[in-house]
Amino acid sequence: MSITAILINAFALVCLIYGFYRDRDKAVKSLKKAAKSLFGILPTILIIIIIIGLMLGFVPPAEISRFVGEQSGILGVLLVGAVGAVLHIPALIAFPLAASMLESGATVMAVAAFITTLTMIGIVTLPMEIKILGKKFALLRNGLSFIIAIIIAILIGVIL
Amino acid sequence: MLLAGMFIVALILVSIYPDRRGAVFNTSMDYLTEMAFILPAVMVLMGLFSVYIPEETVVKHLGKASGSKGFFLAILFGTLPTGPLYVAFPMASTLIKKGARISNIVVFLSAWACIKIPQEMVELQFLGPEFMLARLSLTIIFVGLMGFVIEWMMKRTNGVIDG
Numbered sequence: 001m002s003i004t005a006i007l008i009n010a011f012a013l014v015c016l017i018y019g020f021y022r023d024r025d026k027a028v029k030s031l032k033k034a035a036k037s038l039f040g041i042l043p044t045i046l047i048i049i050i051i052i053g054l055m056l057g058f059v060p061p062a063e064i065s066r067f068v069g070e071q072s073g074i075l076g077v078l079l080v081g082a083v084g085a086v087l088h089i090p091a092l093i094a095f096p097l098a099a100s101m102l103e104s105g106a107t108v109m110a111v112a113a114f115i116t117t118l119t120m121i122g123i124v125t126l127p128m129e130i131k132i133l134g135k136k137f138a139l140l141r142n143g144l145s146f147i148i149a150i151i152i153a154i155l156i157g158v159i160l
Numbered sequence: 161m162l163l164a165g166m167f168i169v170a171l172i173l174v175s176i177y178p179d180r181r182g183a184v185f186n187t188s189m190d191y192l193t194e195m196a197f198i199l200p201a202v203m204v205l206m207g208l209f210s211v212y213i214p215e216e217t218v219v220k221h222l223g224k225a226s227g228s229k230g231f232f233l234a235i236l237f238g239t240l241p242t243g244p245l246y247v248a249f250p251m252a253s254t255l256i257k258k259g260a261r262i263s264n265i266v267v268f269l270s271a272w273a274c275i276k277i278p279q280e281m282v283e284l285q286f287l288g289p290e291f292m293l294a295r296l297s298l299t300i301i302f303v304g305l306m307g308f309v310i311e312w313m314m315k316r317t318n319g320v321i322d323g
Contacts (some may be wrong), residue, residue, distance in 0.1 A: 009223045012204045038200060041199075046163055047193060058184070096286050098286065108291065109288070122246065129246070132250055133249055136314065140314070141266060
């Protein structure tokens with residue numbers, strides 16, 4: 001187990017102990033919720049893991065990096081950003097998927113764009129957002145989110 | 161269903177190309193173990209947050225917060241809760257009706273979307289501390305700017321949100 005994984009587990013454990021100390025019933029309720037969502041998300045995670053395995057096993061890194069690697073430049077970043085905006089998958093799964101993209105030759109820039117648009121922009125949920133928060137707000141938020149996602153991605157590419 | 165289908169597709173593919181079996185299997189197992197080490201902890205955190213920080217708490221504090229305090233509260237309350245972004249839309253609507261600043265709503269929604277703590281843990285595990293910290297800090301900066309721009313654009317025309 002990596003240090004990161006140990007830290008994450010330690011943090012969760014501390015929070016859980018504090019939760020029990022504050023209110024036993026609430027902590028038990030939290031654990032039940034945790035178990036429920038764990039089993040809820042498990043099939044999706046397994047599907048993504050199989051996809052990652054197949055992708056890294058079959059698609060040559062050169063193919064992937066042609067679209068999202070060094071030579072694709074800013075166009076590749078825009079492309080991945082657009083894919084992220086349209087896809088509707090849980091954010092938790094975005095990270096292993098992003099890691100597999102990196103492993104197969106995608107740039108840090110493209111990966112950052114993917115994560116940011118995937119989480120912040122929801123084309124699928126846009127009608128709902130418009131209904132609840134108004135057309136103008138929803139369109140502004142999604143549109144500007146795409147722009148800042150690209151800026152953040154470029155800056156991450158420069159820093160890292 | 162979908163999982164079973166995916167599994168069968170994978171099985172067929174690796175039986176057609178047996179030389180790829182090792183690579184596909186090893187990669188999948190690597191990702192599976194990495195996920196298995198942190199997923200229960202992440203779920204426990206999400207469960208705790210959802211029970212200990214109810215919606216009313218967020219609405220109560222964010223509805224009246226102003227200035228830089230409003231910004232930091234919006235970030236904080238955005239990173240704590242869990243669930244997909246669309247769960248936050250009705251909350252944002254309530255907050256607007258309660259008179260919260262548009263910029264803070266934008267920051268709150270953005271933080272909820274892409275820098276939630278349980279999510280950041282998974283990012284840390286899979287993409288490493290440098291990537292996570294760089295994306296986290298840049299996101300906070302640009303989301304704040306975006307909040308002001310959207311607020312300004314909303315006010316410039318009519319200042320009220322329809323719907």
